[in-house]
Amino acid sequence: MIVEYIRYRIADGRHTAFEEAYGRAAGPLRAAEQCVDYELSRCVEDPGAYVLRIRWTSTEDHLRGFRTGPQFAAFLAEVRPYVEDIEEMRHYEVTEVAGRGGSAPTLYAWAGGADAFERLFTRFYEHVGKDEVLAPVFAGMDPHHAEHVAAWLGEVFGGPARYSTGHGGHRHMASRHLGRGVTEQQRRRWVALLLETADEVGLPADPEFRGVLAYYLEWGTRMAVIYSGPNPPPLPETPMPRWDWGLTPPYRP
Structure with a gap:
C-alpha cells in the first residue's frame, strides 16, 4: 500500500x-x-x-x-x-505510527468492557453444552474456555491485549481450530446462538454495534472453518485482528 x-x-x-x-x-x-x-x-x-x-x-x-x-x-x-x-x-510509505483518537469509544467500551464479554460468553457456552449441533464440537472443553474467548473478542474490539499476552495471540487462536472439521451447519449455529445470547445478556442493540458484531462473527467463523478443514493455510504470524467502527482488517487478495 x-x-x-x-x-x-x-x-x-x-x-x-x-x-x-x-x-x-x-x-x-x-x-x-x-x-x-x-x-x-x-x-x-x-x-x-x-x-x-x-x-x-x-x-x-x-x-x-x-x-x-x-x-x-x-x-x-x-x-x-x-x-x-x-x-x-x-x-x-505509511509508517507504524498510526492509531485512533479518543473522540469515539472503542467497541469494547461501548459493549460494556470485560464484564460484558465475560457475561456474554459464560452464558453462551452454557447454551452450547445443551445444543445438539454445537455440543459435540466443544466436548471436553477447557473450564476457562469462555474466559479465554471473552478476552479474545475484547481485544479484537479494542480492549486490553489480554489474549495476546496471556494466550499466544492470533496464531494460537488459529491453531486451536486445526483438525476440528467444523461444518457449515455448526458455523451458522455458532453465529446464530451467539447473537441470540447477546440479546439475552443485554449487549447494546444499536444497529451500528450489532452490524460490526455480526460482520466480525461471519469473518471469524469462516476463518475457523478454513483452519479446521483438510487443507488449512499456514498459521498466521500477523498481530491480532482489530475491528472498530467502520474499520476491519485489510483486504488481502
Missing part, C-alpha cells in the same frame, strides 16, 4: 469548478483496480490550498498500471486544467 499526496493551489473563483472536476474524476478512480481509496480536502485557514490523498495498491501499480490503463485518460481529461496548479505530487 502506498499513499500519493497531491497539493494544489487554486486561485479564487476556480474553487467550485475544481471540486466539480474532481467529482467527475472520481469515477475513473472508483473503477481503477489499482486504487484503494481517495479523498480531496480543502484547507480551512487557507481556502485556496487543497490536498488530494489517494491510496494505491503500490507505486508501480499507480505509475505502470493506472497510468497506462483504461481509466487514466478519462481521469486526466477532468483534471488537466489544474495540472499547473500542483505544488507537490509524491508517493509516501
Whole structure:
C-alpha cells in the first residue's frame, strides 16, 4: 500500500469548478483496480490550498498500471486544467505510527468492557453444552474456555491485549481450530446462538454495534472453518485482528 499526496493551489473563483472536476474524476478512480481509496480536502485557514490523498495498491501499480490503463485518460481529461496548479505530487510509505483518537469509544467500551464479554460468553457456552449441533464440537472443553474467548473478542474490539499476552495471540487462536472439521451447519449455529445470547445478556442493540458484531462473527467463523478443514493455510504470524467502527482488517487478495 502506498499513499500519493497531491497539493494544489487554486486561485479564487476556480474553487467550485475544481471540486466539480474532481467529482467527475472520481469515477475513473472508483473503477481503477489499482486504487484503494481517495479523498480531496480543502484547507480551512487557507481556502485556496487543497490536498488530494489517494491510496494505491503500490507505486508501480499507480505509475505502470493506472497510468497506462483504461481509466487514466478519462481521469486526466477532468483534471488537466489544474495540472499547473500542483505544488507537490509524491508517493509516501505509511509508517507504524498510526492509531485512533479518543473522540469515539472503542467497541469494547461501548459493549460494556470485560464484564460484558465475560457475561456474554459464560452464558453462551452454557447454551452450547445443551445444543445438539454445537455440543459435540466443544466436548471436553477447557473450564476457562469462555474466559479465554471473552478476552479474545475484547481485544479484537479494542480492549486490553489480554489474549495476546496471556494466550499466544492470533496464531494460537488459529491453531486451536486445526483438525476440528467444523461444518457449515455448526458455523451458522455458532453465529446464530451467539447473537441470540447477546440479546439475552443485554449487549447494546444499536444497529451500528450489532452490524460490526455480526460482520466480525461471519469473518471469524469462516476463518475457523478454513483452519479446521483438510487443507488449512499456514498459521498466521500477523498481530491480532482489530475491528472498530467502520474499520476491519485489510483486504488481502
